[in-house]
Amino acid sequence: MSGNPAKVRLSREHCRTLLHQMLRIRRFEEKCAELYTQEKIRGFLHLYIGEEAVAVGVMQALAPEDAVVATYREHGHALMKGVPADTIMAEMFGKQEGCSGGRGGSMHLFDTEHRFYGGNAIVAGGLPIAAGLALADTLADRSRITTCFFGEGAVAEGEFHEALNLAALWQLPVLFVCENNLYAMGTALDLSESQTDISAKAACYDIASEAVDGMDVVAVEVAARRAVAAIHETGRPRFLECRTYRFRAHSMYDPQLYRAKEEVEAWKERGPIRRFKTWAFEAGELRESDVAEIEAEIAREIDQAVAFAQDGTWEPVADLTRHVGAERRP
Amino acid sequence: MTDLTYREAMRGAIRTAMQEDERVFLMGEDVGHYGGCYAVTKGLLEEFGPQRIRDTPLSESAFTGAGIGAAMNGVRPIVEIMTCNFSLLALDQIMNNAATMRHMSGGQVTVPIVIRMATGGGRQLAAQHSHSLEGWYAHIPGLRVLAPATVEDAGGMLGPALADPDPVLIFENALLYNETGPAGDPGSVDIDHAAIRREGSDISLITYGGSLGKTLAAAGQLAGDGIDAEVLDLRVLRPLDDDAILATLAKTRRCVIVDEGWRSGSLSAEIMARIVEQGFWTLDAPLARVCSEEVPIPYAAHLEEAALPSAEKIVTAARTVLGR
Structure with missing residues (x-):
């Protein structure tokens, strides 16, 4: 593995956790894809498969009180932030037991108890929100941070530049994590950006930035821990570009005309789960029996989540106009 | 009863809100060192300091969005947008986030923000500074849209707007800032009735x-x-x-x-x-x-x-x- 594992406790237990969490996201989303074909899940469904090392690695560095703002490809982030698989699955079924009461769906998972603030489906729309969450913490003198995940497509939006400038200018405790999977839907990075080195853009705003192999969960964790420590130490934002790849289509409607099958296969060879498992086996940290145990635990959790979603109930249509404004005002 | 200008009434309302609730802060373009494009916030930087009267970059989307995020996290922002034409640069944040957050989250996330902006024509400012877009905003579920027309309302609407659990937009017709009238009783002003x-x-x-x-x-x-x-x-x-x-x-x-x-x-x-x-x-x-x-x-x-x-x-x- 690359990075600096010396700063991460790569105990057997920690290795098990990293593999468990990556596999958990993978299996959860494979189940989602299956349920989509069965029309249990509808609307847009954006899978994170291939990119699991980013959410899993970054979240190792976060505390429960830290806030997360993510994108419409956020099932993995929600799972990692502690949102129960049950309520995520129920949300995707559109049931009122879902983490957003069935009002949000796959793209708008929310759970304030776990400080998970969406689920934002406007590209770059979450960056100003993250800056604001951090501003409130600064004003209230709380020492927690906000982490904002977004794709490299967001870099083309004005809100990316406005928010980075504001966060640096006002010294806001935000960890910006760019999940660079090389394609904004079907548009390759070099077809949309004059400067394709994204971490260099952050540096323009005087934000310390780092690019890391986003297929290497340990490298991501090391970089994230370093960034979070620096944010706490300096009160300033940090930027982390994780170079990764989406194995599946952009959404369930994407025929993937914009990239070669060989390219996808080459990235799968470097897949974060395959790679970490191979390393952990060779290092003697994990064995096949561990993987079997993990898979069994995950299968149980997912079966339970699907049953929970299936057993969930539809919000009465009489409640249609709820959650537009407060039910009680002063 | 004392007569005030509309501008003074609004400034007084901001001052009172900030004195009464330390969670309240104000941000926008030129609200601090310049004293406010329409001088509404003149003197407030000296009184409350740069943490609570925040000059922003010309980044309507970022500072409006930051206000929304801050409101989601326990403080009470007042965001000033110089004119409603400029608010179009923040429309994504107002419409896609402020107005929808409560709903998308199934009632979990609330956005108690107040966004003030100047509106209206009549000052020979031509086609990018003179429009009346409050009717557009009134189209959007999840927002409350106010149009104070009197000095009393200018002084009285901000308090209840800040107390509201949901986003409130206040449209101030720029021709009104110099109008004078009785201060009235700001405490009796509601934001529900014609x-x-x-x-x-x-x-x-x-x-x-x-x-x-x-x-x-x-x-x-x-x-x-x-x-x-x-x-x-x-x-x-x-x-x-x-x-x-x-x-x-x-x-x-x-x-x-x-x-x-x-x-x-x-x-x-x-x-x-x-x-x-x-x-x-x-x-x-x-x-x-x-x-x-x-x-x-x-x-x-x-x-x-x-x-x-x-x-x-x-x-x-x-x-x-x-x-x-």
Whole structure:
């Protein structure tokens, strides 16, 4: 593995956790894809498969009180932030037991108890929100941070530049994590950006930035821990570009005309789960029996989540106009 | 009772809110060192310091979005956007985040933010600084839209807006900032109801914001001819006070709506639709309205004047409705 594992406790237990969490996201989303074909899940469904090392690695560095703002490809982030698989699955079924009461769906998972603030489906729309969450913490003198995940497509939006400038200018405790999977839907990075080195853009705003192999969960964790420590130490934002790849289509409607099958296969060879498992086996940290145990635990959790979603109930249509404004005002 | 300018009343309301609640802060372009584009916030930086009176970069989307995020996290931001034309640069944040967050999250995330902005024409500022877009914002579920037209409302609407658990937009017609009037009792001001500004029995003139003065002037002219007009100030553009609209109509049975927005798809169109839906049988004459002409606001004074509602246009419309 690359990075600096010396700063991460790569105990057997920690290795098990990293593999468990990556596999958990993978299996959860494979189940989602299956349920989509069965029309249990509808609307847009954006899978994170291939990119699991980013959410899993970054979240190792976060505390429960830290806030997360993510994108419409956020099932993995929600799972990692502690949102129960049950309520995520129920949300995707559109049931009122879902983490957003069935009002949000796959793209708008929310759970304030776990400080998970969406689920934002406007590209770059979450960056100003993250800056604001951090501003409130600064004003209230709380020492927690906000982490904002977004794709490299967001870099083309004005809100990316406005928010980075504001966060640096006002010294806001935000960890910006760019999940660079090389394609904004079907548009390759070099077809949309004059400067394709994204971490260099952050540096323009005087934000310390780092690019890391986003297929290497340990490298991501090391970089994230370093960034979070620096944010706490300096009160300033940090930027982390994780170079990764989406194995599946952009959404369930994407025929993937914009990239070669060989390219996808080459990235799968470097897949974060395959790679970490191979390393952990060779290092003697994990064995096949561990993987079997993990898979069994995950299968149980997912079966339970699907049953929970299936057993969930539809919000009465009489409640249609709820959650537009407060039910009680002063 | 003391007379104040509209600007002073608004400034006083901001000061009071900041004194009473340390969670309240204000941010926007030139609100601090410059003293506010319309001088509303003049002196507040010295009084409250740069943490609470925050000059922002020219990044409407980022600072409005930051206000939304901050509101989601326990503080009470007042965001000032220089003019409503500039608010279009923040429309993504206002519409896709502020207005939807409570709903998308199934009621978990609330956005108690107040966004103030100047609106309206009449100052020869041409087609990028003169429009009245409050009617657009009144289209959006999840927002409360206010249009203080009097000094008392300028001083009184901010407090309840900050106390509201949901996003509130305040549209301040820029021609009103120098208007003077009684301070009134800001503590008695609500953000739910329309208000009768002139009692009358022959015709209802329904308006809001910067058009209230023109409408009252028109009512004065009509009175000289023996026509007794009632003037209803909507005050709250979303949600509309249907009861007040229908009540004045029940009394006068005739109506002209005055709206500085463009006619097509306007707030006036919505009010007319509601009257037709809910008060059709009380009408003794077709409805009429005075809106801005369907043209970007021109620079030349005579053309701008021709584009905007005026007392004369209101008088003419009222006479037509009354047939005299």
